[in-house]
Amino acid sequence: MTLSRRELLRTVPAAALAAGLPRFASAAGGAGGDGMIVRMQEPRNLETPLADLGGVTPTEKFFVRSHFAVPTVEAKGFTLAVEGHVEKKLELALDDLKKMATVTREVTLECAGNGRVFLVPQGRGLQWGNGGVGNAKWTGVPLGAVLERAGVKAGAVDVVLVGADKGAITSDPPSPGPIHFDRGIPLAKAKADETLLAWEMNGEPLTTAHGAPLRAVVGGWYGMAAVKWLTRVVVTDRPHAGFWQTMDYSVWDRSGASPQVVPITAIQPKAVITSPELNTVVAAGKKLTVAGVAWAGEQAVKSVELSADGGAMWAAATVEASKPLTWAKWTAEVTPAKGPLRLVARCTDAKGNAQPEKRDPDRRTYMINHLVPVDVTAK
Amino acid sequence: MTLSRRELLRTVPAAALAAGLPRFASAAGGAGGDGMIVRMQEPRNLETPLADLGGVTPTEKFFVRSHFAVPTVEAKGFTLAVEGHVEKKLELALDDLKKMATVTREVTLECAGNGRVFLVPQGRGLQWGNGGVGNAKWTGVPLGAVLERAGVKAGAVDVVLVGADKGAITSDPPSPGPIHFDRGIPLAKAKADETLLAWEMNGEPLTTAHGAPLRAVVGGWYGMAAVKWLTRVVVTDRPHAGFWQTMDYSVWDRSGASPQVVPITAIQPKAVITSPELNTVVAAGKKLTVAGVAWAGEQAVKSVELSADGGAMWAAATVEASKPLTWAKWTAEVTPAKGPLRLVARCTDAKGNAQPEKRDPDRRTYMINHLVPVDVTAK
Numbered sequence: 001m002t003l004s005r006r007e008l009l010r011t012v013p014a015a016a017l018a019a020g021l022p023r024f025a026s027a028a029g030g031a032g033g034d035g036m037i038v039r040m041q042e043p044r045n046l047e048t049p050l051a052d053l054g055g056v057t058p059t060e061k062f063f064v065r066s067h068f069a070v071p072t073v074e075a076k077g078f079t080l081a082v083e084g085h086v087e088k089k090l091e092l093a094l095d096d097l098k099k100m101a102t103v104t105r106e107v108t109l110e111c112a113g114n115g116r117v118f119l120v121p122q123g124r125g126l127q128w129g130n131g132g133v134g135n136a137k138w139t140g141v142p143l144g145a146v147l148e149r150a151g152v153k154a155g156a157v158d159v160v161l162v163g164a165d166k167g168a169i170t171s172d173p174p175s176p177g178p179i180h181f182d183r184g185i186p187l188a189k190a191k192a193d194e195t196l197l198a199w200e201m202n203g204e205p206l207t208t209a210h211g212a213p214l215r216a217v218v219g220g221w222y223g224m225a226a227v228k229w230l231t232r233v234v235v236t237d238r239p240h241a242g243f244w245q246t247m248d249y250s251v252w253d254r255s256g257a258s259p260q261v262v263p264i265t266a267i268q269p270k271a272v273i274t275s276p277e278l279n280t281v282v283a284a285g286k287k288l289t290v291a292g293v294a295w296a297g298e299q300a301v302k303s304v305e306l307s308a309d310g311g312a313m314w315a316a317a318t319v320e321a322s323k324p325l326t327w328a329k330w331t332a333e334v335t336p337a338k339g340p341l342r343l344v345a346r347c348t349d350a351k352g353n354a355q356p357e358k359r360d361p362d363r364r365t366y367m368i369n370h371l372v373p374v375d376v377t378a379k
Numbered sequence: 380m381t382l383s384r385r386e387l388l389r390t391v392p393a394a395a396l397a398a399g400l401p402r403f404a405s406a407a408g409g410a411g412g413d414g415m416i417v418r419m420q421e422p423r424n425l426e427t428p429l430a431d432l433g434g435v436t437p438t439e440k441f442f443v444r445s446h447f448a449v450p451t452v453e454a455k456g457f458t459l460a461v462e463g464h465v466e467k468k469l470e471l472a473l474d475d476l477k478k479m480a481t482v483t484r485e486v487t488l489e490c491a492g493n494g495r496v497f498l499v500p501q502g503r504g505l506q507w508g509n510g511g512v513g514n515a516k517w518t519g520v521p522l523g524a525v526l527e528r529a530g531v532k533a534g535a536v537d538v539v540l541v542g543a544d545k546g547a548i549t550s551d552p553p554s555p556g557p558i559h560f561d562r563g564i565p566l567a568k569a570k571a572d573e574t575l576l577a578w579e580m581n582g583e584p585l586t587t588a589h590g591a592p593l594r595a596v597v598g599g600w601y602g603m604a605a606v607k608w609l610t611r612v613v614v615t616d617r618p619h620a621g622f623w624q625t626m627d628y629s630v631w632d633r634s635g636a637s638p639q640v641v642p643i644t645a646i647q648p649k650a651v652i653t654s655p656e657l658n659t660v661v662a663a664g665k666k667l668t669v670a671g672v673a674w675a676g677e678q679a680v681k682s683v684e685l686s687a688d689g690g691a692m693w694a695a696a697t698v699e700a701s702k703p704l705t706w707a708k709w710t711a712e713v714t715p716a717k718g719p720l721r722l723v724a725r726c727t728d729a730k731g732n733a734q735p736e737k738r739d740p741d742r743r744t745y746m747i748n749h750l751v752p753v754d755v756t757a758k
Binding site for chain 2: 084124160162171172173175176179180182184232234236238239240241242243246247250252256257258259260261262361362364
């Protein structure tokens with residue numbers, strides 16, 4: 001019996017578990033990982049295979065992005081501090097949060113570096129394919145409701161989300177000693193309906209890998225704002241300038257007085273072809289269903305187009321009903337002639353913003369939504 | 380005849396000039412450089428020898444810090460744009476500025492990396508000794524008067540000073556294409572008396588190396604804010620986040636919600652021993668005058684102390700009358716016994732802030748004012 005490369009990859013974790021390696025399994029923070037693509041071993045960073053994109057991503061198939069060793073934060077005795085530029089500092093237990101009006105929202109999270117493996121020249125960071133993205137049902141309370149309870153003072157600007165995970169920055173500028181992962185978001189986004197403090201994912205308590213016992217979900221924004229293992233919320237009266245929005249997860253912006261380095265915010269429109277996969281063989285002269293998924297952050301997807309000739313001609317794809325914050329499946333049909341076939345998908349959001357043809361280098365190694373063809377061969 | 384190493388160094392530029400190398404001489408933008416210490420050949424970055432620190436630094440002895448190739452900005456036809464969050468956009472010729480009420484101020488400028496050669500471990504950047512500092516008489520108009528003429532709108536936050544010099548950033552994050560050197564300063568500092576737009580240095584028109592025809596002088600702040608070859612002043616309604624105050628010329632600040640990376644501002648108190656120099660021989664058993672210079676940015680120098688035993692015991696030095704923004708000379712006397720002598724000087728500013736004993740690594744490779752001994756031998 002010959003195993004394909006993928007089958008081999010899928011077999012390895014099971015074999016390792018069978019051999020009894022609980023220490024390694026726990027290092028992933030309960031990330032599962034069976035069938036997932038490992039993008040970094042420790043801390044564990046896992047990518048979802050293309051075939052699993054679309055719909056609600058099962059928790060064990062949801063991509064995992066961790067910056068530092070996964071912390072263990074016990075639900076028992078857990079408190080969330082809400083402080084800073086507020087009328088009343090809060091210390092909230094999980095039960096305090098659960099007594100508030102809970103909501104469940106389907107939200108797609110995408111890593112700001114998703115698709116980085118396609119950058120030319122290669123960019124620094126995790127080399128994600130297209131699977132650094134997932135869609136889940138998150139249950140929690142709106143961050144706005146918690147802020148209302150604390151009473152935000154006039155002049156508040158940012159809300160800083162601080163995780164329990166920490167480590168030393170070794171790139172320039174190095175941090176002397178470990179610092180906690182954090183991210184500040186503007187007050188308006190913090191108060192928006194789509195910004196939650198979540199303790200459930202897909203109807204189950206959060207797993208450790210996904211930020212248990214409490215994480216932020218900032219709908220429509222790249223994943224760096226969805227701080228896991230959340231323990232502090234700090235309201236500030238000036239823009240927060242933490243490492244993960246100045247040095248890291250920042251892009252060049254030339255719209256102002258002079259070029260600036262600004263924090264990444266909303267997810268850009270993107271259509272991904274999930275089938276056929278890159279470098280596979282399809283049948284010539286037969287109808288081929290090209291399938292994929294598309295999303296546009298805070299906007300709904302207005303349309304998806306497909307090109308079978310590398311972007312010269314485009315045809316409309318059929319898109320499932322789309323709404324903001326989550327992805328939608330789409331399909332299109334082509335009948336390829338024998339030879340190479342260059343498939344390209346393009347998403348346009350409800351505001352008319354389409355994926356750009358070319359990479360904008362001002363985005364550094366983030367916000368990757370330029371058109372990347374999927375080459376296959378028809379035989 | 381045997382030349383000392385210093386004499387050799389001093390001899391070389393004269394010899395080179397005698398050999399007729401105008402192309403190289405002009406590369407320094409008229410920086411002179413005879414007797415100056417070269418810290419970077421191109422763009423030319425020159426340090427002032429210790430013996431020349433104190434009093435008013437002659438223009439040809441004033442340290443030169445350039446980030447990119449020195450631009451040629453002609454005084455004839457020159458205009459300064461004043462724009463952004465203002466009532467009335469201005470285009471001012473040099474003569475327009477000269478018709479305003481001019482002022483002359485003595486201001487010490489220090490590079491934020493001055494003293495970097497003493498960092499352990501070695502820090503990235505120009506390896507300045509203690510001479511990346513100078514004191515000159517600057518003539519120009521207060522930036523505040525120019526802003527008043529343009530009419531700053533309510534809600535203004537920063538004033539961005541943009542130079543004509545430009546280049547591509549090659550460190551991470553690289554800038555796609557060249558960008559102009561710039562620096563935003565808060566509106567209050569922009570309006571302060573000590574912030575000038577200067578066209579004269581020590582009673583003569585600015586030289587190209589020092590920013591002709593117009594530069595900013597932000598008294599009391601490190602030199603990165605004293606933008607040379609100034610062509611644009613842009614008022615913004617939010618904090619500017621240019622490269623030279625986020626990635627570069629920024630330090631860690633842990634006073635807020637969570638660690639931040641913040642722009643460098645005011646010069647820290649510092650006393651430098653100019654005589655005797657490091658690793659020289661002094662006479663044992665004879666009175667030795669230790670001399671130096673001290674400054675404290677926006678504050679006057681309250682006191683300077685000297686230790687002759689590496690910091691165990693301190694004695695007050697005699698300090699010339701000191702005022703904010705400029706340096707003051709000081710002297711102290713010691714009678715060394717035979718053997719090694721470890722001299723350390725310490726400045727305390729008018730607010731009681733003294734130089735720290737140890738380096739704070741949160742300052743990255745900037746704001747270097749920890750105590751660094753000067754070791755000599757008494758024979």
